Amino acid sequence: MPGGRPAHTWENVESFIKSRITIDPTTNCWLWQGEIGPSGYGRIRMGYVKESVNRIMAILHLKLDKYDRDLFVLHKPICPNKHCCNPEHLYIGTGKDNWADFKKTKQWKVKHLGSRWKKGFGEE
Numbered sequence: 239m240p241g242g243r244p245a246h247t248w249e250n251v252e253s254f255i256k257s258r259i260t261i262d263p264t265t266n267c268w269l270w271q272g273e274i275g276p277s278g279y280g281r282i283r284m285g286y287v288k289e290s291v292n293r294i295m296a297i298l299h300l301k302l303d304k305y306d307r308d309l310f311v312l313h314k315p316i317c318p319n320k321h322c323c324n325p326e327h328l329y330i331g332t333g334k335d336n337w338a339d340f341k342k343t344k345q346w347k348v349k350h351l352g353s354r355w356k357k358g359f360g361e362e
């Protein structure tokens with residue numbers, strides 16, 4: 239892309255991701271330092287679309303088909319960080335698993351449980 243920023247490709251994106259993470263020594267999480275999307279996952283521009291960093295790592299390491307939009311990349315219970323992209327902390331699940339995962343998030347609780355949840359904050 240002459241004149242513009244170099245586009246990430248499937249060949250070079252992993253080294254770029256690795257240059258933009260910090261590793262948490264306690265959890266071994268790979269914490270993404272770049273853009274974070276509204277759902278809490280790291281994002282990166284791939285060509286004309288923004289792709290989730292977790293999804294890219296799953297495609298590269300967990301054999302996720304890059305065109306399969308029915309499967310989701312989820313975090314194992316050992317991983318407390320949504321913006322972590324350590325492939326060892328990720329697994330591939332269905333939309334149903336994703337919903338169960340999402341329900342654990344703060345956004346969901348605030349939206350659906352509102353003050354009931356806020357009252358009990360910190361003592362789930």
Ligand SMILES: [Zn+2]
Nearest residue numbers: 267317322327
């Ligand atoms: Zn992690």
